[in-house]
Amino acid sequence: MQPFETVVVDTDLLILGGGMSACGATFEASYWAKKHGLKVTVVDKAAMDRSGAVAMGLSAINEYIGYGKGQNTCEDYVKYVRQDLMGISREDLVYDIARHVDSSVHLFEKWGLPIWKDEKGEYVHEGRWQIMINGESYKVIVAEAAKNALATLGENGQLFERVFIVEPLMNGDTCVGAVGFSVREPKFYVFKAKATIVCMGGAVHVFRPRSVGEGLGRAWYPPWNCGSSAYFTIRAGAEMTCQEVRFIPVRFKDGYGPVGAWFLLFKSRATNAFGGEYMVERAEELKKWAPYGTGKPIPANLRNWLGMEDIMEGKGPIYMRTEEAIANLAAAYKDDPKAFKKKMKELEAEAWEDFLDMTITQSFLWAATNVKPEEKPSEIAAAEPYFIGSHSGASGAWVCGPEDLMPEEYKAQWKDIGLYNRMSTVKGLFCAGDASGASSHKFSSGSHAEGRIAAKGAIAYILDHNQAPEVDMAKVEELKERILKPLQIFEQYSPISSDPEINPNYIMPKMFMFRLQKIMDEYAGGVTAQFTTNKPMLERALELLQFLKEDSEKLAARDLHELMRAWENVHRMWIAESHVRHILFREETRWPGYYFRADFPDMDEENWKCFVNSVWNPQTGEWTLKKVPVVHLPV
């Protein structure tokens, strides 16, 4: 195996990831670091301009309060998230983001993001909280601002791209940085830091996707986020929360195009193949899930659930009635042929742009299958499960909230290590975006705002604990050997078989991923199991995951790219295990439409209106799970 240079980077604040929350963290941290002469280092496995979930662009900003405009308040947002997550959310965190999010949006506009305006100069709303943007370059604009801010630090601001972070560096119970490797050159990186912010997104391809074979790789969630945030925080010994709360979006089928603009802006209906409208015909079912099912807006998982019931009854496919919605919108112009033609062109352009802004593949699929949305409806379907705590999922680390809002019950946990906003239960380890749990619906704007909040907390922590981190370099050498092992395994054993993909001594990352996906799909409530599972199924999943864990020691990689693939899948395996343990622990069905516990088919407000939190003990390798009360804010 070629020698790998060890590169040691000493810094004050380490920001892991280059997505929306990392950009927010970098922007804010640079301001405070400059004041105090501190170093900031950012590490992304990809290139910040186009990395993370916003890489392709977006067509709407989904969290905007419009604070002070007399329309919405932060309290309203807290109630909205409480309702959508069936009562389970950290309302102090949600409120904290809501009170900061508008300023992130205003910064985006200042940096050049085109936000749609109406004739009065007000933002055009897609829904109550969502505003429309021309967002194909959204990520480039936000990344540029982050990089500019970092550049103001001169040598004290460093950005490493194409470096994959594998593991936390620990000194006892304190996080002192991270290790990883370059995916372009033989370099092993050791980042020593006084505080670390985890911003490495959520996870996709843990469950078998609907798109297999020819379509493999296509998913709603972009392919590069693989559970690194969860892996990093779990392995550091941080308490995790809501790891059972996965997200299954209903999207245009096979291209995964967004439905928000159709439902909210174009006021479209979804009907089954026989013209029935499940939201109307199955309205009675919602009462079973009261008070959330009978509240407004109807939670995303319950809307999914009603559509799924149609599918299970053989009434599919489900269609988005684009032709009907466009006809309704153009109806007002019917008597003026010229105005009608103009309106139809405008609507047609908006329909295509919605996809071209953020899910280009869906427009390819429309073009390839001769779809004219103004003439023909399109199929929609529930995708496969994803982990995205910043969207409608909630998985992530259990973090400290703001001192003025965090309930006393939660504060107790941080009394010995200090109340630093967004610090996990591990000293020096902060989280934002998908990495911090129980605060859903932050989306792109709220993740950016939370990155800024976490950066401020982390800088405060550094100023209070301004000692050089102690790193045991012997341990680092062990980590280096373990992390590079797949390369060595491939080199040693590949010559003994005629096809390097198949070998009795090792498993290639792709095959490993297929096995993980099969376990999760069949036993943990994936697509083929109609998102349904039960105790024996979950216990079998754990048994099979244990075998997979043993085989992870035999992962092989022929190059740096495949080394990344190997570790991506180890990260996926850990979030999978944590997910299964959480679902198993929660003995009820709270989010039908995301998953269904067939052995506990009802929601149990009395016993399970609580968070499920877990800790993996790095010393013993044991998991412990517990209930934590939900404390509502008085709103």
Ligand code: FAD
């Ligand atoms: P991301 O922005 O995904 O960033 C994660 C970063 O971590 C990336 O830079 C990645 O390269 C890096 N990374 C991952 N693993 C590693 C590793 N091991 N080492 C180093 N770096 C690593 N929000 C809206 O406001 N409006 C919308 O219309 C909207 N639509 C969406 C559509 C889709 C398909 C998805 C997936 C999300 C959508 N969102 C939308 C939500 C929004 O994109 C996310 O909330 C936001 O991007 C989360 O920010 P983050 O920083 O946590 O993660």
